[in-house]
Structure formats: C-alpha cells, structure tokens
Amino acid sequence: MKRNVLIIGAGGVAHVAAHKCAQNNILLGDIHIASRTLSKCHAIIASIKAKGSQRGPGLLKAHELDAMDVAATKALIRSTGAQIVINVGSPFLNMSVMTACIETGAAYLDTAIHEDPSQVCEAPPWYGNYEWKRRDACLKAGVTAILGVGFDPGVVNAYGRFAMDAYFDKVDSIDIIDINAGNHNRYFATNFDPEINFREFTSTVWSWEDSQWKANAMFERKHDWDLPVVGKRTAYLTGHDELHSMSKNLGVPNIRFWMGFGEHYINVFNVLNNLGLLSEKPVRTAEGLEVVPLKVVKAVLPDPSSLAPTYTGKTCIGDLVKGTKNGQPREVFVYNVCDHKESYKEVGSQAISYTAGVPVVAAAMLIADGVWDVGQMVNVEELDPKPFIGLMNRIGLVSRVRDAAGERVLDPYAEAPAKSRSSTPVAETTR
Amino acid sequence: MKRNVLIIGAGGVAHVAAHKCAQNNILLGDIHIASRTLSKCHAIIASIKAKGSQRGPGLLKAHELDAMDVAATKALIRSTGAQIVINVGSPFLNMSVMTACIETGAAYLDTAIHEDPSQVCEAPPWYGNYEWKRRDACLKAGVTAILGVGFDPGVVNAYGRFAMDAYFDKVDSIDIIDINAGNHNRYFATNFDPEINFREFTSTVWSWEDSQWKANAMFERKHDWDLPVVGKRTAYLTGHDELHSMSKNLGVPNIRFWMGFGEHYINVFNVLNNLGLLSEKPVRTAEGLEVVPLKVVKAVLPDPSSLAPTYTGKTCIGDLVKGTKNGQPREVFVYNVCDHKESYKEVGSQAISYTAGVPVVAAAMLIADGVWDVGQMVNVEELDPKPFIGLMNRIGLVSRVRDAAGERVLDPYAEAPAKSRSSTPVAETTR
Missing domain, CATH: 3.30.360.10 (Dihydrodipicolinate Reductase; domain 2)
Incomplete structure (x- = not known):
C-alpha cells in the first residue's frame, strides 16, 4: 500500500497522467508535478482546476526539477513523501529517476524504454542495455519498478x-x-x-x-x-x-x-x-555553427x-x-x-497522450492498492493483467x-x- | 582596351571562369583569384595547371579577400593592376565589389543579381532595388559594368x-x-x-x-x-x-x-x-540555439x-x-x-557551372578588346549580341x-x- 505521487515531466503524457491522478486522488493522495520548466507544471495544474478533475482534498503542487540530477530527485521524493514516482519525462531520464527510486524506496513507473541521446537503436533486447541491469538492485531494495506501462508498451x-x-x-x-x-x-x-x-x-x-x-x-x-x-x-x-x-x-x-x-x-x-x-x-554550417539536424x-x-x-x-x-x-x-x-x-x-489532450497517460495511472493505483506492488522490477506481461484491464475499463480506456x-x-x-x-x-x- | 583580370569567388562558376581566363590569357593578361578561403583559390590554380589550361605566359595568383570589405577589394584591384573584375562570389557581395570597381575604374562583371541575406524576393524590377541605383555613378566614373552575364541571366x-x-x-x-x-x-x-x-x-x-x-x-x-x-x-x-x-x-x-x-x-x-x-x-531549438534552417x-x-x-x-x-x-x-x-x-x-566542372562561367569570360574578353567596353552600367540585352554569341561559339558554348x-x-x-x-x-x- 503506497500513497502520494510524484509525476516527473510536464509534456502531453504527464498532462493526462496528472488529470487522471487528480481524478483518483482519494486513493493516490497528494499529487506533485516536477519538470525543468516550472511554468509547464503550473499550466497542468491550471488545466486540472479548469476541468474540475480533482476528486478529493489533497495537495496538487508544481516543482522545478532537473531529473538528471539524482540527488535533487531523491530530495524531492523525500520532501514530498511520494511513495510512487511516475516518470513520464524524456526517455533520456529513466535511469537517473530509477536510481533515485531505488535509493529512496519509492515505486517507479515509466512508459518508454531508456534512451541514450547519442545512440539510436541499440542491440536487442533493448531493456538489457539499461533497465534490466538494475533488476537485482530493485529486488534487493524491495522496490517496485514497472517498466513501460503506457499503452504501447504497456x-x-x-x-x-x-x-x-x-x-x-x-x-x-x-x-x-x-x-x-x-x-x-x-x-x-x-x-x-x-x-x-x-x-x-x-x-x-x-x-x-x-x-x-x-x-x-x-x-x-x-x-x-x-x-x-x-x-x-x-x-x-x-x-x-x-x-x-x-x-x-x-x-x-x-x-x-x-x-x-x-x-x-x-x-x-x-x-x-x-x-x-x-x-x-x-x-x-558554412558559418561554423555546430547543430544537430x-x-x-x-x-x-x-x-x-x-x-x-x-x-x-x-x-x-x-x-x-x-x-x-x-x-x-x-x-x-x-x-x-x-x-x-x-x-x-x-x-485537454489528444488520444495519443490519453492512451499513454491513463495506463500508467492505473498501474500507480494498483501499486497504491497493493495488487501490483510486487517489490521488484517487472515488465507488464509479468503481472496479472486482469485487475489492470478491469481498472482501465472503469477509468477511461x-x-x-x-x-x-x-x-x-x-x-x-x-x-x-x-x-x-x-x-x-x-x-x-x-x- | 583593358587587361588583367581579378576573379572574386572560388566556387563552381569561378572555377570555370578561371580556366577560361587562363585559356585566353594572351588577350586577358594576368589572372588573379580571390576568396575568403585561400585554399579554394589554390585548388583552382592546381586544377588549371593539371588540365594545362594556361595558354600564354602571365601571372596566375591566389589571394585571400573578404569582398564585403570595399577598402580591401580596392587595394587588391590596385596591387594586382586588374582592369577587369569578374565577380562570381556570393550574390550578397555585388554592391561591395561594384563600389570598389567604381572607385578604382576597373570594369565590373557579375552573373547574378544582388541579394540582401535577410530579404527573399523583393519588389520588381529587382535591379531597381540595388544595381540600377549606381547607374549614374558608373556613367560619371566611365566604368563599364555588365550585369548578369552568365548564361541565365546573360x-x-x-x-x-x-x-x-x-x-x-x-x-x-x-x-x-x-x-x-x-x-x-x-x-x-x-x-x-x-x-x-x-x-x-x-x-x-x-x-x-x-x-x-x-x-x-x-x-x-x-x-x-x-x-x-x-x-x-x-x-x-x-x-x-x-x-x-x-x-x-x-x-x-x-x-x-x-x-x-x-x-x-x-x-x-x-x-x-x-x-x-x-x-x-x-x-x-529546445536547447536555446539560434539557427537559420x-x-x-x-x-x-x-x-x-x-x-x-x-x-x-x-x-x-x-x-x-x-x-x-x-x-x-x-x-x-x-x-x-x-x-x-x-x-x-x-x-573539371559540371555543365551548370560551365554555362555560367564561359559567358562572363567572353564578356571580359569583349571588354579587353574594347567591343563591349561601354563605360557605363548595362544589362546584356543593351549590348550588341553578335560579337558575344560569335565569341562563345569559338570558346566552348x-x-x-x-x-x-x-x-x-x-x-x-x-x-x-x-x-x-x-x-x-x-x-x-x-x-
């Protein structure tokens, strides 16, 4: 049983996830949104208020965070009391955020595989290059980490x-x-x-x-x-x-x-x-400027x-x-x-963001409930799909x-x- | 009657123009090539030597020049004794090079209309925006300026x-x-x-x-x-x-x-x-870099x-x-x-460069001969086309x-x- 959610990222999927968390905050507790760009977090909170998405009382708070900075991320997890971290920022952040979760005991969720900015399409299986190397660390720390729990993957x-x-x-x-x-x-x-x-x-x-x-x-x-x-x-x-x-x-x-x-x-x-x-x-360029096309x-x-x-x-x-x-x-x-x-x-989002944002919140709710709080790193197909599919049927997908x-x-x-x-x-x- | 040519620019058209000048240097005299990038001028000279293009004795020399710098261009015109300037650099340079010619008395030739880097497609007629404003100055100085004498225009x-x-x-x-x-x-x-x-x-x-x-x-x-x-x-x-x-x-x-x-x-x-x-x-860019696409x-x-x-x-x-x-x-x-x-x-060039580079040299030869040395600014259709067409028939087009x-x-x-x-x-x- 876990409570209080820290959402990392303030893009399209984060927007949907924040709305869905707010709709289910009686179960999930406080909702925190952190991004490099504070104004984007505030915009999401304003949208939640405008749509009346927040169901019960509880915090709804914006934070400025560079999630590549593990120490800062750990400090924010601790100061917010978040027991569940929904990482829907850039896939470049996965390993940093996961490290912060392992070191604080918070549950970790993401919706896309880790990427190194300088590498495109590494050797398969891709999870073997980054995430799965931390399986033992998660198991040892008893940390629940559910990888790729958007729509696809998820x-x-x-x-x-x-x-x-x-x-x-x-x-x-x-x-x-x-x-x-x-x-x-x-x-x-x-x-x-x-x-x-x-x-x-x-x-x-x-x-x-x-x-x-x-x-x-x-x-x-x-x-x-x-x-x-x-x-x-x-x-x-x-x-x-x-x-x-x-x-x-x-x-x-x-x-x-x-x-x-x-x-x-x-x-x-x-x-x-x-x-x-x-x-x-x-x-x-001919003028000598270095730029990534x-x-x-x-x-x-x-x-x-x-x-x-x-x-x-x-x-x-x-x-x-x-x-x-x-x-x-x-x-x-x-x-x-x-x-x-x-x-x-x-x-306030299109369906691509919606279909990725709802599942990760359903997974967070199953962790909060204890049903999917497995204390180890898993991919979605390793978990019982019935409560997940059943819950999504009720919350929008x-x-x-x-x-x-x-x-x-x-x-x-x-x-x-x-x-x-x-x-x-x-x-x-x-x- | 004019002699000694300064070619400004070291791109594809300059490459052809330099070869054609060298082939006709008994009439044209010394050949000078100037560009911001000295190595490109040297490469052209090496190509002329490799192809054996130089017909008679005479200088064939590379110079480093920022042709936006009118004083530097004037100094180079004077030090080389060039009486004919073939401007086949960027069209952003036209007005600077023309000014240097007017102030030194050298004949001016180009193959494309002047452009301002920050403006695309100005009000017609385009020559009215820049070149034609200097008609009186050319006439007063007795300077021959033949505008747009590549293939098209030309x-x-x-x-x-x-x-x-x-x-x-x-x-x-x-x-x-x-x-x-x-x-x-x-x-x-x-x-x-x-x-x-x-x-x-x-x-x-x-x-x-x-x-x-x-x-x-x-x-x-x-x-x-x-x-x-x-x-x-x-x-x-x-x-x-x-x-x-x-x-x-x-x-x-x-x-x-x-x-x-x-x-x-x-x-x-x-x-x-x-x-x-x-x-x-x-x-x-998202990283804050300003760049022209x-x-x-x-x-x-x-x-x-x-x-x-x-x-x-x-x-x-x-x-x-x-x-x-x-x-x-x-x-x-x-x-x-x-x-x-x-x-x-x-x-050593493709036909697009060749068709632009030969005519400007034919025009330079007609100036050297006196036939087209009209002592004023003209567009090509203002000149007798017969010697031009006849000469090109003999030198490659x-x-x-x-x-x-x-x-x-x-x-x-x-x-x-x-x-x-x-x-x-x-x-x-x-x-």
Whole structure:
C-alpha cells in the first residue's frame, strides 16, 4: 500500500497522467508535478482546476526539477513523501529517476524504454542495455519498478499475456497493431516529441520471428489490416519497446509491431531521413555553427500539444493473437479504440497522450492498492493483467475483444475463468 | 582596351571562369583569384595547371579577400593592376565589389543579381532595388559594368535581343526555358549553392505579362516543352533575374522564365518548404540555439562541386521567341546544349557551372578588346549580341537556332544581315 505521487515531466503524457491522478486522488493522495520548466507544471495544474478533475482534498503542487540530477530527485521524493514516482519525462531520464527510486524506496513507473541521446537503436533486447541491469538492485531494495506501462508498451503487453491465458493453449504469433486514424489538420506533425518519434524509425527495425531477432529496414515490410472502427489500414513493421520484453517473457515464437502510416507521413519522413535531417549527429554550417539536424527539425514542427484542440478521429491499438485452443486454430484481437475529441473534452489532450497517460495511472493505483506492488522490477506481461484491464475499463480506456464470437467489451474476469493456466501472477509467484 | 583580370569567388562558376581566363590569357593578361578561403583559390590554380589550361605566359595568383570589405577589394584591384573584375562570389557581395570597381575604374562583371541575406524576393524590377541605383555613378566614373552575364541571366538576354533584331518585326513573347536533363546520381542535390538555389523558389514568382508584373506562386504554372536533344520536358514558371531588365529594355509584352524540375525535386522542395526548413529566418531549438534552417539544409546537402565527376547528361537553355515578320507569325528557338561529362573533361566542372562561367569570360574578353567596353552600367540585352554569341561559339558554348527552316548552329553574322534594325549596339549609341 503506497500513497502520494510524484509525476516527473510536464509534456502531453504527464498532462493526462496528472488529470487522471487528480481524478483518483482519494486513493493516490497528494499529487506533485516536477519538470525543468516550472511554468509547464503550473499550466497542468491550471488545466486540472479548469476541468474540475480533482476528486478529493489533497495537495496538487508544481516543482522545478532537473531529473538528471539524482540527488535533487531523491530530495524531492523525500520532501514530498511520494511513495510512487511516475516518470513520464524524456526517455533520456529513466535511469537517473530509477536510481533515485531505488535509493529512496519509492515505486517507479515509466512508459518508454531508456534512451541514450547519442545512440539510436541499440542491440536487442533493448531493456538489457539499461533497465534490466538494475533488476537485482530493485529486488534487493524491495522496490517496485514497472517498466513501460503506457499503452504501447504497456497495455499491449497485458493484452498479449491476457490473450495467452484466456483464449489459447498455444500461441504462435502476437501482432501488435497501432493505428492512429485521427487527423490533426496540419501539413505535418508528430503526435509526441518529434525527436523521440523520429528516433524510433531511423535505424534497424527489430522484430521477433521464429524465436529470434530479425532485422529489417523501416518501411520495408507492410501489411493491410482490417480493424474495428478504423477499417482497412496499412501498417508497417516497426521496432518497438514491448518486443524486447515480451520476446523474453512469453515464450511466443513470433511477436511483431506494426504502426500505421499514411503515404504523406512516409514521404516527409523519407525526404528528411534521406537528406540526413533526422540525424542525431551534429553538422557544421558554412558559418561554423555546430547543430544537430534533428533538433532543428523539431524546432520547426508544431508542438505536439498544440494539435489537441483541432484533432479529430480515433486510434485503434491492439494485439492480434493467433494460436490453437483444444487443437483448433484460433484468432483473437484484443484492442482499445480512443477518440481524439473526447480525450480533449475530458482532459485537454489528444488520444495519443490519453492512451499513454491513463495506463500508467492505473498501474500507480494498483501499486497504491497493493495488487501490483510486487517489490521488484517487472515488465507488464509479468503481472496479472486482469485487475489492470478491469481498472482501465472503469477509468477511461475500455478494452474490447474481437474473435469468432464477435466484438464485445473485454470484461477480464468474465472472459478468463479461474481455470486459465496462469491465474496466479508470474511476478507474485517469483517474489 | 583593358587587361588583367581579378576573379572574386572560388566556387563552381569561378572555377570555370578561371580556366577560361587562363585559356585566353594572351588577350586577358594576368589572372588573379580571390576568396575568403585561400585554399579554394589554390585548388583552382592546381586544377588549371593539371588540365594545362594556361595558354600564354602571365601571372596566375591566389589571394585571400573578404569582398564585403570595399577598402580591401580596392587595394587588391590596385596591387594586382586588374582592369577587369569578374565577380562570381556570393550574390550578397555585388554592391561591395561594384563600389570598389567604381572607385578604382576597373570594369565590373557579375552573373547574378544582388541579394540582401535577410530579404527573399523583393519588389520588381529587382535591379531597381540595388544595381540600377549606381547607374549614374558608373556613367560619371566611365566604368563599364555588365550585369548578369552568365548564361541565365546573360546569354538568354543576348538571345532575346538577337532574335528580335534578326528574325522579327514585332515580338509578342519571349519564353526563356532552362532544362537540366542531367543526372547527378545522388538522392538530392542542388547544382549551385543550396542557399541561393532555394531562395529563388521560396517566394513570389514574378513574370512579365501583358506589359506588367504578374505574381504567381512557385510550381503554380507549368508547361510541357518539346526541345532539341533533351526532348519533352515539363518546366515551371519561375522568378528569375533577367526578366527584371529585359522587361524594361526590350519593349516585349510577355517575358517569362521556365525552369525544368523533376517530380522528385519538387517533392523534396515542397516538403522542406512546407515544414519551414527553407526559411532564412532563425529558429530556436529546445536547447536555446539560434539557427537559420536553410543553413542547416545547406550543411546536410552534397557540396555542388562534388557532383561533377559523376554527372551525366545535358542541359538545354534557350529563348523561345514568338512574333511576326512581314505580317506572318513566326516562332524561333535560340539555344545552347551543354554536356555535363564533356564540361568535366575540359575544366573539371559540371555543365551548370560551365554555362555560367564561359559567358562572363567572353564578356571580359569583349571588354579587353574594347567591343563591349561601354563605360557605363548595362544589362546584356543593351549590348550588341553578335560579337558575344560569335565569341562563345569559338570558346566552348555553341549557340543554335531552331525555326521553320530547321535546326542549325547560330552564326550571328550570317543570320543577322546588316539591314537588321539595330546593328548598332544600344549602349554604344547612348555613350
């Protein structure tokens, strides 16, 4: 049982997480928001007040923090009494914030894998390069650290685990499909920090096939999917965080990630990438100025948070799982559909931020409740997915399932009877 | 009669001009090359020596010069004894170099209109904003200043004037068509300084139609032309220097400039332009660095001079002139075809640099001879085109003509008998 939350970061996902924490502060206690830019924290608090998101009494406070500074982060954790840290700042911060948590005993949550600013796309599994090196330290300190608990990674890991438990004897493949069928009504924009967004696509695409890592180039492989609500969409094989833990934890031979891109996005991306404008390595202008091209591209693109007011349409993200049950082939799609306009109406953000911000708060609530307070480092698929999916159904992200029996809301306890093979969470058994 | 040449600039056009001056140094005397970067001047001299371009004895010397510094430029003109200055540096330098010429009495030549780094596409006629304000000063000092005497502007101005004189009683339209049908075998590159190249296309396209300025957007109007050697090509209405003097000097109601672009060039241009990456106005990165996006684009693109070794194919640039002769409608295309590979073989440059560098040296030779040493500021169409076209035929750029009688080499004295209405050069009559 833990209380009081420190949110690190004040971007789009932090905005949603702060709203959701405030909506659930009777359970979570005080809510603190810390960022290098204090004014962005204040803006989030003003938005929470304007929307009337805060449910019960309790602190709602802004702090200036450079979260690369472990000592300062530890001091803030201690002074706020935060027992849960939600790290939704830049992925460059993960290891610093995690260290501060290990050294103070606070629970740690994030939504994206750690990145080194100077490296793009390291050797798989990516978690092995940074986070997993701290597993023993977490276990020794009894610190709960749940890695990558946004939507993807995060909810899609839980969907994969849930589908395996509930619907299959043997799973052959999990295809995670991420479609944003929304329209931001700009010439071009990324839905989150352009620097982080583009870094996902500028190097080797790793996927897990036939129980080994397979390398492809971005936009080399595509597939047309026919999905609920958003219809027929083309998605491209993309490297993504969740493959790097699910491949290790689930024993499934094929796990792939497919992201939907329109032709216009691909064209702009290809032009910028081919010219070298997405490089994280500095170039020198004729005038002698050293500058990282990707940072200039970021500077000219719209601020992702500016897109929300006019964003329309829906996202559809889910896991298409194929395998066998009782000797018969079976195919199940577990998914969520989120509406940009409704997200904006509720918390002032578009659906991309909303789908990443709600799950991390659901996870924080499960830690506060003790259900997911496992006292060690885990990826989401190592935890019982049922309370997570059930809680999200109640706080804003409703999961659904499509299979031979049709489409329906996914009630995890109704769909997965107690006899399913791993009703006991992995992480709790290994504790 | 003037001797000794100072070339200012050490880019692609300067490289060709220096080779051509060396090939004709028996007439031109000493050849001096000056640039901010001394090593680039030395590289040109090394290339001249390697190719054996120098015809007669005489100096061939490199100088370090910031040509924005008028006093330094004057001192160099005096110390070298240069009576002819070929300014083929950045178009940002024109007014400084011209001032140095006016104050020393040296003849002045350039190949592109003056630009202010902070302004893109000023009010037409562009020459009125800078150069023409010095007409009186040139006349008073008796200084010959020939503006824009590369290929376009330059040769195309002479073609327009020649066609009017030789083939028509009345001209209705001159369409200048510039097609580079070459292939540099790179993903994307500009054929000269990307900064200057893109500045041409990022604002209003001015053309001269029905005897007035008409504004269009870049890529708004296109036309398919069927040209000698290069065949059918799509070209786009483009703003260009020569329109801004020919409209004033020729009395022709329609003068337009069309530049050929492939779909790939247009796509890359549009992406960069729509994103704001071609802007000359600085932006600030998240890290607080102030940087001009266009200068970063320039930094990531190939150096135009690096393209020459693998460049293949041909350019075709000319004037399609329509009007009447003896009451009958007539149409004549006066043009040049230049081969990238042959240019490289001769002087180590591609055809874009070659077609700009040869004419300015032909003009210098006509000044040295006295034929074009008019003691005032002129644009090319104000001068007798016949000696210019005739000389270029002998030194590397052969002009051709296509009309109802077929295609043939343009021998200006054979094509334009003495009875043609302006066998006396305009500029000489006004002297």
